[in-house]
Amino acid sequence: MKAGFIGLGIMGRPMAKNLLRAGVEVFCADLNREAVADVTAAGGREASFAEIGSTCPVIITMVPDGNIVKSILFGENGVVSTIRPGALVCDMSSVMPAESQYCYEKLKEKGVGFVDAPVSGGEAGAVEGTLAIMCGGDREDFDAMKPYFDILGKSALLIGPSGSGATAKLANQMIVNNTIAVVSEAFVFAAKAGADPEKVYHAIRGGLAGSAVLDAKIPMILERNFKPGGPIRINHKDIKNCVNAAHAVDVPVPYTAQLYEILQTLKIHGRMNDDHGGIVRYFEKLADCEVRRPE
Numbered sequence: 001m002k003a004g005f006i007g008l009g010i011m012g013r014p015m016a017k018n019l020l021r022a023g024v025e026v027f028c029a030d031l032n033r034e035a036v037a038d039v040t041a042a043g044g045r046e047a048s049f050a051e052i053g054s055t056c057p058v059i060i061t062m063v064p065d066g067n068i069v070k071s072i073l074f075g076e077n078g079v080v081s082t083i084r085p086g087a088l089v090c091d092m093s094s095v096m097p098a099e100s101q102y103c104y105e106k107l108k109e110k111g112v113g114f115v116d117a118p119v120s121g122g123e124a125g126a127v128e129g130t131l132a133i134m135c136g137g138d139r140e141d142f143d144a145m146k147p148y149f150d151i152l153g154k155s156a157l158l159i160g161p162s163g164s165g166a167t168a169k170l171a172n173q174m175i176v177n178n179t180i181a182v183v184s185e186a187f188v189f190a191a192k193a194g195a196d197p198e199k200v201y202h203a204i205r206g207g208l209a210g211s212a213v214l215d216a217k218i219p220m221i222l223e224r225n226f227k228p229g230g231p232i233r234i235n236h237k238d239i240k241n242c243v244n245a246a247h248a249v250d251v252p253v254p255y256t257a258q259l260y261e262i263l264q265t266l267k268i269h270g271r272m273n274d275d276h277g278g279i280v281r282y283f284e285k286l287a288d289c290e291v292r293r294p295e
Contacts (some may be wrong), residue, residue: 001025004052004059004079005044006072007093008035010228011119012062012125015092015152017042018268022151027052030060049075054082058148062092065237066099073103090145092133094118094173094238096245097163100136104162113141116162118169120176121227122216130154134172136164170245173238174256177276179213181259184280184291187218192289198222217277222293224235226274226281233272236263 001024005016008030019026020043027047028039034047049072052059059079061069069091073079079089088108091100091114100116107114115137125131131153135142142158149156159168190200202219204210220226239260246253262282269285271278284290 001147002056002058004047004048004056006030006052006059008039008060009062010030010123011126014038014123015062016044018129019148020044024151027056048077049079049270050077050082053079054084057087058145059087059089059177060092064234065093066095066120067095067098069103072257074106079291080110080256083110083112086111088141088144090115090117092119094115094169094234095166096168096241100166101163104137112145113138114162116142116165117145117149118165120169120172122147123205134159134165134168136160136162136166145270167245170238170242174242174253175234176213177235177279178255178259178277179211179281180217182281183217184216187221187291188280188287191291192287196294197291198293220275220277221280221291224292226278228273228275230276231272232266232274232276232278235276236267236272240262
């Protein structure tokens, strides 16, 4: 197995290293020299976009947004400048469905397959190879990617045609980030009212209010640990995409629109590189109260 991997950020770097550990020959590229050095030290080979296009039958992109994906693929000396018919591109970034559909159509003209396959699971899931992978595209292309998905995640599902994976990821982001916001609001209330937030957490986690989000974020918040697994800057972009994609199909999203304004406020206050558990800081500022483990 051979693959190009472009984008060695918080998620992409451990994903590329998991492919290497599984015996995949990986050609990698990123602007971050330290990330490239780390992956090449693990056995990867550095290559330009054009070299990856000419060398690799499978090319995976994992970058911050759709404009970067299009630049990597279709820009001057990009992947498509050298790609061969029969190759397969898989974009695992979180982008707009229309951007995935654009890539699908443009690559089809070249005889190249395309799968949009964004992921959920954060940095921990990328490191452990337990990501949930949401896919859009043609069945034969999904099937060709499945051996790679089996290395990178615990589940991969073809949801429908091109853009379906991107749509599923936006729905996922709506649920995750709105849940973090509601959990944050509730725990700021509990803390300001004088209840021990850690005991509140243990009291409610086994009931209907329990969730993967609650278990992932409240321990971090109690420790005041906002080291990013899913940084606010990425979720800020994703939630903006959620609002725009929903409006494009005439779906009102009032909760998600309000959430975008919360994230915009955190941007203004310099919190973009905090983990998205840092959404709690917005509610803490309103209430003049911190959620933390008692001394």
